[in-house]
Amino acid sequence: MISYGNFMMADDLPTHGRYVYTPITARANYDWPGGRRLAVYVGLNLEHFAFGNGLGAALVPAQSQPDVLNYAWRDYGNRVGVWRLLELFDNLSLPLGVLVNTAIYDYCPEVMDAFRARGDEIIAHGHTNSEHQGEMSEDVERRLLDGCARRIAREEGMEPAGWLSPWISESALTPDLLRERGYRYTLNWCHDDQPTRFSTRSGQLWSIPYPQEINDIPAVVARLASGALFADMIVDTYDEMIEQSVAEPLVMGIALHPYIVGQPHRLRHLRRALGHIVADGRAWLTRPVDIVDYLDVSQPF
Template sequence: MTPDPKLYDYAPYRNRPPLKWPDGKTCAVWIAPNLEFYELDPAVNPHRRSWPKPHPDIVGYSHRDHANRVSHWRMAEMMSKYGFPGSVSLSVALCDHIPEVVQDGAQRGWEFFSHGIYNTRYSYGMNEAQERAIIEDSIETVERTTGQRIRGWLAPALTHTPRTLDLIAEYGLDYTCDLYHDDQPTDIKVKSGKLTAVPYSLEVNDHYGFFIYNMSPREYAETLIRQYDRLAEEGERSGTVMCIPLHSYLIGQPHRIGPFEKVLDHIANDGRAWIARAGEIVDAYRGQNVA
């Protein structure tokens, strides 16, 4: 049994030093497009199945392949229209398999962080050498492809080992998206280096919205607007963070993109949002004595 790692201190929401965002904005909003690559017939991990059907799962694979062929472009163009840069949760193998998608994000000024190599290869059961190899591959491949050195991490398919956070901090990464415990950035306790948890989200993740909560496109859009409005209001006391995690094969479908456009229009024109990249949020947080 793994003991409680005590990753962060308890801090009640109402008694923290106030956090301020640039230009008096009350809610830092960042969009996390998951640009992913799935294998049609991946090696079997004994701890988790890659596909719900026996391999090769043609239906599941082709559904997700819509992302890199069609729906990425629809989603990305809508984000650019309203001035939202992406902070990309990247399956690093995409750099070699379909570099056109990665290059499009880079040309739009998007930030990249690692989501592992493939979204069909999990961290469960990895030894330290294997996990280090994935981190090193991520750093090298993204820098070679985009010129950026990754600063953040979201574990592949949200799978971890007890050493994951310590390792990414050791390699100099600044932030993790793998903790869902707060609506403001949090300092994480690691063996070396410095690591910040930037708020990500399961609750307003489009995967959860459409697959878990069975929302219609309109219901999902209304949920995002309610999430933003509440966080922007609370942020008047101390700045909050809203992350919108997206998978283009879901949000970029023709019947969903229209309601999503209304969300972007609402946030962009509300006046309280600091539309930012994940790394910018971490930098602004660390620049204040709020811990």
């Protein structure tokens, strides 16, 4: 114990034990495919919510249930916004990592048909964003990870490589359970601009950087950024990271939700931001699974 007057503090703080601290300036130097230094991926969240109960992002403070206003606002994304975004992604020839609640397969299978036709990566994102994964018991959480993997395999012909928890909600065992079920990477952690090897009780699990800054829920819903400001954030982050990547290879993720950026006034600005990245041409435009595949084969560190 350390004494600060009358206050006693333990010598060591609790830690997660998943990785050790290493400064980004003192790591292995390597290139992404084609000699590129910045990998950029778009993570598109496809989510479905329970009507009349459970969690959900809110356009306005939640009403008594059934909260029709906020439920309908989110449902706009699956009915309209996602189709506008698909047109944008097709026009820019952008590959995607599609983070899917498996409830989407039952609610609007036409949406998944469209992404399957594009050859996008399908990433497990729980069954619904109406629930918190971190509150589950080990057995219930294990069943969730298994059930989502099985459903995606049934629909897509292969199991997902990656996982993003609904609401980034983890238990203390989530990385262990992911590795044991056969997932190869997690997107839950925003602690770095490079992939990180996580330790689990049964081997290595990759952590691929997933943004909480360049993410439309924290930016638009929580911090009330306009569509123009969010687009500027994307452009400024890209321009800064492409310069930073001269010294270190980096990963930039862009996290989007159709019910937010699929709104017309935000879509127009998003088109500008993504068009800037594509036109610049210096980044590796990719998917999270391609990053993991490259690291597993090349073993750069």
